[in-house]
Amino acid sequence: MDASGRKPPRRFPAWKIRHRGGAAARRCAMKNPVSRMLAVAFLVLAALPPFAAFAAEPILRVEATPRAAMLGEPVRLRVSVLVPNWFAKPPAFPALDLHGAVVRVPPDAAFNLSERIGGEDYVGIARDHYVFPQVPGILTLPGAGLSVTYVENPPAGLRTVRLALPAISVLAYRPDDGALEPFFSASDLEIGERFDPSPDNLTVGDAFRRIITIRAAGTTAMLIPPLSFGAAKGLGVYPSEARLQDVPSGRGEIGAGLRIEEAAYSASEAGEYVLPPVTLRWWNRERGRVEERVLPARRIIVAPAPLHAPSGDDAKVPGWLLAHVREAMLAGAVFGLGVFLFVRRARLRRHLSALMRVAANTGFTRFLLFFLACARGDPRSALHACARWEAPWARRALPAEPARKFRELRAAISACVYGVAAPPLHMRRLLGRFLLAALKLRIAFFAQRWRFWCGRTHLAPLNPRKALPSSSVPPPAD
Template sequence: MRMFRLIRLLFLLTFFACAAARASGADTAPQLMIRAHLEPSGPVVAGSQIKLVVDCLTTTWFTEAPDWPLFTVPGAIVSLPDEQAENLHEVINGVDWFGVSRAYRIVPQTGGPFAIPSFAITVQPGQASGPVKLMTPLLTFAATVPAGAEGMSTFFPAQKLVATQAVEPSQERVKVGDQVTRTITQRAAGTQSMLIPPVNFSDVAGLKRYPKAATTKDIVEDRAGLVAGERTDAVTYVVDHGGKFTLPALTIEWWNTNTQRKETIVLPSVTLSAVAATEKPLFAIPVDAFTKDAAHRIVVIDRRQVVLLGLLLIGVFALVWAYPRLLTFYGRVRQLAIAARRRYAEGAAPAWRTLRRATREGSPQHIIPALYRWMDRSHEFGQPARLDLQKRPDGESSHAIAPLVHAVNSHYSNQASAALHWTEAETSLRRAMKRARKERQAEPPLPPLNRY
């Protein structure tokens, strides 16, 4: 019993101690601190980078990464590289502080004083009721330019700078409603693309200007590292009315770090001649369509194109309507061609060529069947054709055909084949065919009437 009371007493003491510790922890909120400093702290040369290092600290921990916003500094380029935040752990006045640190990059483009405005960073410390905003301190720095660069609107130092321009479409004559895009590409050796200053495109009377978002890229090699930076600026002009227009020349100033002198690149002007379209645009395009980098096209109806399209549609409908008739006509022509080819293949000309090939071989087994096949197809020697029936007009047997008749009889009577001189036989056959044709033409077209 005494042991049970002792255990219950120890349990109550432990419970009250935990409750007291929890109450004291709830009353103690996490402490927060923000620091900011510049590297280097003194004056810098325009065109060079200066770091703004910002530290966010707390006595507990951060449940989420701080929100690092971008800010603007007039006359300078501000960026936040994609680098991992640095974790911090410091002991200040005997208290442990934990936090993260990140560095902004600021590049002044002119000489003179600069002020970095105070901006808010949102953090989420542990054991806090909600997010907390920390304000950075206001910082200032000064930038200088070398002698000879005081009058430059933008001080851009580089080892080498090359600028090119392209105009699309390239032809000088355009129509009202067409788009003309002017693209300027700058390539700076040994310089990050984000440091290349933008190109300022001016307005042109008669043209509507729609700037596009710039594109940048760093050219990096494995061994050499950063080789060059490239920036591309583009603007689209829409032709508002007919006439001549001139895209003004562009002047780019930069500071050559090798020669320590100011250099100038002049891109020539471009002259355009716009003619009025034959028809008005089909519909108007909103102005904000060009500012959102959306794909757009101005549709212009040309009378000649409409006529060509109409003729094309008529031709298609006519072809569909005439397709069955054309198919039937094609079938008839194909049947006629097949019949003509069959008649030709069964005619005397192919049989005569077969006979000539057989005579070149010199074999009676091939010559004699080819000879009778030709005589049957020529229709000049009777049906069936026989050599021994070929007579002269006086009724006597032809002395020229007699050797050929003798050779045929010898072949079919299984006797020794007689000598056959085909040249003489061919001449005789041609004469016999001509004679038979004349006799057939001399016959009356009608048979004689029967007399009773």
């Protein structure tokens, strides 16, 4: 160290270099073949335009958020595909099916991406899937893949590659230690009920409906457990099938699940009844505990039916019935016919099926299908319908000229259908000519058969009787 306490600078050993002069050095370097090759390579690389350090290839990403979720909690699984330049057609995302989980794709779950990777501009499409675990454990994404078609060298140069989804796992756990059965979790839950009509003034024979609506945030409707309405003595309970609906909160987001339960009650006896309470227990993800929502019990009073005293109007009922005897007889006939059809419905169904099969195989039905296919402008269906229509008589002797025109038009349409020839501008016009040629061929075939049956001669008798000579015929008696 010097007097100020600093370290002296590091000194490197001096090497003695023999100076030969610039011209001599250049002459020696140019005489070396290795030096000449390096110089040429350096000049070539310097003349090339700058290029990326790697070849631009499609990229497939899969992201799961969160990686650990409780049962029923949505896990967003985002599948992103990025390609250089642009897509030639949209990628077909595979349908994800996880064992032990429910997978939902909300509306408008796909969106566009743009990134710059390694000095290259990439465009992409991402799609969100929401996975709801149902079984504790590790959920592993199944091996699947998707095909991507993009433009490799604009403006042409399409390329199709097959990308495999990377392996990704999600941990599913149950936080209640078996306190809930079945386990159901949500961020928030609302439950309400209404009656239609109001059960305040009921008499024997009346009915009303009890409608319960459950709205659970942060889950899907199919995961909300069903409710039990319970039974009350004297009241008949008839539950209906639940209605499920998912309510999105935004573009491609899981909002809330809606479950609507409905049951009909009928009062068969007078008295005082109590509708049992309805309880729903669930796990609150925000508070981390078990909570419950309760619809309180409701007291129902059913009054007896009023007694009907006979009056003077009741004596006029037979006269009213006689005045409307025609309507009564018509109603009775309709009722009897309905009972007969109901009792014989199995046999009638068999007869109707047999008639439908016979009608479907008639020539008129086959020609009608052929005509409808030509009217729609569908050449493939027209060929198939024409083949069924002409099957019974196509192998017989047909008139030459109509058969030739019919086969030419059928060959032209077949070439358009199977890609041998380009389809014409007016396909319906070609199909109309084809239908007209088929009709002419059928009419000419019927005319040929008619001429054959009308113009044929009877065969000669197998054992013709010879005529006797005139000399052997005895003269007539006078």
